[in-house]
Amino acid sequence: MAGRLGNEASAYLRQHAGNPVDWWPFGDEAFAEARRRNVPVFVSIGYAACHWCHVMAHESFEDPATAEYLNQNFVSIKVDREERPDVDAVYMAATQAMTGQGGWPMSVFTLPDGRTFYAGTYFSPRRVQGLPSFPDVLEAVSSAYRDRPAEVEQSAAQLATHLASAQQGNRRLLGPLTDSAAAGMVPAPDLATGSGGGTDGGVLSAAVETLAGLEDRQFGGFGGAPKFPPSTTLRFLLAHARSDASTAAEAAALADRTLGAMARSALYDQLEGGFARYTVDRRWAVPHFEKMLYDNAQLLGLYAQWARTAGSAEDRRLALRVTRETAGWLVDRLRVDGGGLASSLDADTIENGHRVEGGTYVWTLAQLREVLGAAAGGVEELLDLQAGNLGAHGGKPGPDGVFGSTLHFGRPLDPAGEDLWLGIRAELLAARNRRPQPERDSKVVAGWNGLAVASLAAAAVVLGDAGEQDAARRARQAAEDAAGYLLRVHRTGTTLRRVSHNGSAQGIEGLLEDYAGVAEGLFALYAATGNEDWYTAAESLVRSAQERFLSAGVLQDTAIRPNQLANAQGAQGAADPMDGPAPSGTALFAGVLLTYSAYSGSLQHRALAQRLLAHVEIVAPRAPQAVGWALSVLQALQDGPRELAVTGTDAASVHGLLRSARDAAGPVPVLAFRITPEGDGKDGIGTAGTRVPLLEGREPGSKPAVAYLCRGMVCRRPVTSAQELTELLAEG
Template identity: 60%
Template sequence: MAERLRNQASAYLRQHAGNPVDWWPFGDEAFAEARRRDVPVFISIGYAACHWCHVMAHESFEDPETARILNENFVSIKVDREERPEVDAAYMAATQALTGQGGWPMSVFTLPDGRTYYAGTYFPPQPLQGTPSFRQVLDAVLTAWTGRREDVEESAAQIAAHLAAGQLANRQLLGSLAGAAGPETGGGWAAEALSAAVGVLSHNEDTDFGGFGGAPKFPPSPVLRFLLAHGHSSADTAPAAARLAARTLTAMALGGLYDQVEGGFARYAVDRRWQVPHFEKMLYDNAQLLRLYAHYSRTEPDPDHRRLALRVTRETGQWLTKRMVLPGGAFASSLDADTEVSGHRVEGATYVFTRAELEAALGPGSPALDLLDTDADDGASHRLPGSTLRLAAVPDADQAAVWDEARTALARVREQRPQPDRDEKVVAGWNGLTIAGLADAATALTDAGRPEPWILEAAEAAAEYLLRVQWDGTVLYRVSHDGAAQGIEGLLEDYAGAAEGLFALYAATGDPRWYDGAESLVAAACSRFLTGGTLSDTAAEPAEIRQAQGGVTAANPLDDAVPSGAALFAGVLLTSSAYSGSMRRRALAEALTAHVRRAGPAAPQAVGWALSVQQALQDGPVELAVTGADPAAVAGLLTAGRDAGGPSLVIAHGPSGPVPLLAGRDTEQPALAYVCRGMVCRRPVSTAEELREQLQTAGHAG
């Protein structure tokens, strides 16, 4: 019945191709069919690694009678939220407005024009603790459609008006971009707002276990980027920011959120202590965290903590290149939370160990066992077939060697277990963030002063894939599968995320083709997402989504698990301006982040990436151009610059070619470094010591 899903890029959609439900992918044809039949639309939204999505699919969508009810009375649409985040965002807002909560699977009922009139999340096959069964829900929404159509229309209009108000509030927060420099940009407010944000984050910190807030606890990646950047500034709050970042990064690295055997992070922890993860591993989380630990490793003075940061950087890079890389060089979207064991899906089955399994693999008296923080209930309270592995404290050099040997033995055991499924769709923006993470990790994991070749090669292969498969020179496509782009144009976050990755790769390699690629994406984003001083998250928003949102196009400046498109765009505009000297792009970056004047002190976790862009604006950003005829001497200056320059440093090296920051520099000397702000440079220096001295005073306006 669901043959339409069989050749989709999304593993989530393909998983439902054999359902008796007559699924449609999201698009005009499905809504036209609903209008032709005069029936409501049922939209089921989830993603491949979602545990409860699989549960509801097995309980309801594989049930022939439930499928009959859906097929006779609805047009049913299956949506992968990772493939169509603009669809997910619109209907998540409706679900939260109706129920006060959200989550996946999301179950939404709309008119044939896309406006919502009822919504919820997971519905069980039988009534459960006050939650109606899915069939009861179907009966209720169908009865309303057939017997109270005017009430349904009125409800849909009210929900759409509510969503329109939310989108207008987002636009008001973002402000007008006309002229690219409003009255709030470029003023003296930024330093105060950035420091105030650090104060709020300090107040909100979980001082017992790190991070912010209680359970469930997600990696706060965008705001950690800001804290690391602010910690490198001369602001009075810089030491507090650095300590905040260090405590959270250390807690996550020691806990069960991090895979202590193979590397990589789970999506979130279900508890305050980062002990028990929800085991799905997402590309976007690991891309950001890889980069954060690479940056943290450069600034952490304690050798044991620095060794831990480098270990996490290396192992996460190894996990990405072993488990997530696809033929052609791009990276898959996720690994499932569940593993199929004896015909049943078991969450975490690949990852956990009982005490007996640990002793069998390591030996009963292994010193590695003393390094672990173990549960008395051995994971039973979370219905796991064992415990996650967590280190009790930051290991010293000897303990780190012991654990490294132990994890090798445990990896051999785990390799024999069933492995979780992988969603092999390629998302452009997430691959861009991954390229950036790999590029920065390669320069942190240096080999004789040069970036680690294996990790840099992986970044270049992914970049080549994006430019070859998903970018046609005019349009960037959001997803591809099996080496072929699908017909979904990328969102603003895709264009900006891909440009972010290519700029970082240029900074790591000095290869001007990556700079050219980034600049072409930034130019395309300016033309496709900016119209008359108005920013949009989509270049071609579906009519049904615009209807669902009361006619208002989305432009959301707030971060989620990934940075907002607006914040990412501001960041690449600022980087472009630092390389090119474009004051227009710098002014636009300022305007796009002016909202942190209000939002930063009020809700810093919602605007972490924008705060980091504002920090870079305050710092300059500092620009470093390195030229010379001696590759070893050039590499030495680059290493010194990366270590001393902080996360906001913009680096140019290699052939001058299209990069204005390199134009006219002396290339005859063995190596020279130019430290600049706004392309105005200090005298060039030739030694690492001189370069470090210049960088220590070059920025620090924060």
């Protein structure tokens, strides 16, 4: 075998480097080889933390007979969906169109030009319940390509036409993004208070009411099993809860119930912090055990915000603990050399040469009693071991034939129970750390790291405000280290690369979600630290994204689209505005455009942000979960957003005013601050030479701190006390 995958950035690709299958990475060379040999292409898509990807690899890709058939009759391409979401999105759409479902591992068969003619997900090596085996599928696909080329061509052409129509649908959803509209010459719709139903006639309230109808009132979250953390939806709910809308209280209650349920469940690692990808049950009791950076990056920021706004003191304490622990978990488990953050921890643990799903995390009663001794009885009463038992959810027993359980509470603990649990966690964690640990995918993804930077910065601020200075400093340093890594390793000039490994950027240019995600993180880090270098870097990325991804009134997710993907879904692509587990590039871009307009006063960027939210009015009343991040941006747009510039000669006074703004009941303004001791700036004024337009002319003189509350760069009277600022914020 050529061993082409051995030096790839993706751990998933490197895991397959030793297979007997002659794998190629996705690219022109692989498709050219298929044309040369006149054979179909097999595209296998998965990711490093995927349990069933490991299963299919062991059953089929490590099997010499299956590999020989693949090598003789196909060109085989291995794709990491995390590294190449552009490839995954196209072929996932094809798989769903052909089968009505999707998932990973994904198995797609294409012509040498990239168009799909057959697709599925996991295929067993044996026939099961009337379903064909993987060898059966390979033989049928090869035979059809060889013996019935006209039928194969017709199928590929029809599917490409269908996928092209979906791209046109995305274009229609996004609406016209012409230069005149972007410049503000065409009025943008007033989505926040326009049609769409709801108690106040607004799309935002309509979205809350729809979510209330979808809530699982017994266990929290939305819908049934499997149950995923609704991160982008929660971001909107927390933002709406701080508005003056009639549905604000309902939004707050929805967020409180879901965030509380997840934090008390086995979805959350009760020993170390960090969240699993999802649970297979609606009680949040049995996770699918992989831990992804994109989930934890978002959830950390949500719990940091909830630590300020939760409806009870008990929930605020819980939120602060989850914030501290998850920030620590990100640093301890995902930080790579140089400061970037790795992509994931695997769902499986290798024990005695075999992969065991969740092997690191589950416990039998005997194991709990062995570690805890006399304290075990009390802990057993705290945990819902029956709900968390893997035997009821298709799990496998341990070597002794006993099923393990997860550490799941499923309810708030009383003070005595919480003290007991917090007192014995260290013993359980020490014992767990002696077990085999899950593998880590150490590739660094730019956009996900940007989200993590934003949340670590938010965590640092809320932990500092709570008096937890050591944890705050650690989170702030982690945010700065990750941001520095991204700018040092991933950025060359105005170009941003999507992935790196071992401190070296590899592969494709960043997608829209990468440029916007990193800008999101840098703006948040600027707001937390006042370091204008972060602001300048964010501004550069926003402008680069506008140049690269917006052309002739059409927004694209990729700056350069491979020919094979253009063939597979039609020549005219468009950005997909719907959220997945992570926010869409469209929503992220709208958000950073709005933030940038608040800092800079640019009406052009504000108008473009508003245009990018046009689809929300169509989607949100029926499917708000698909546009949660965009709804949060729309909420910010409705709120102004308000801008707060604080300057002064005394750091404690400046930070006191900033904290007052963060703790205020209403929307949190876009923050800018600068501290200049008297005599250090021009004539003792603290804003000389600032690169942030919001700070220009906001001069404290010799005052310890002065706050300017603005909207659209037009400011109210300056105030110098926390009480005055709070009163201004309350006026709306």
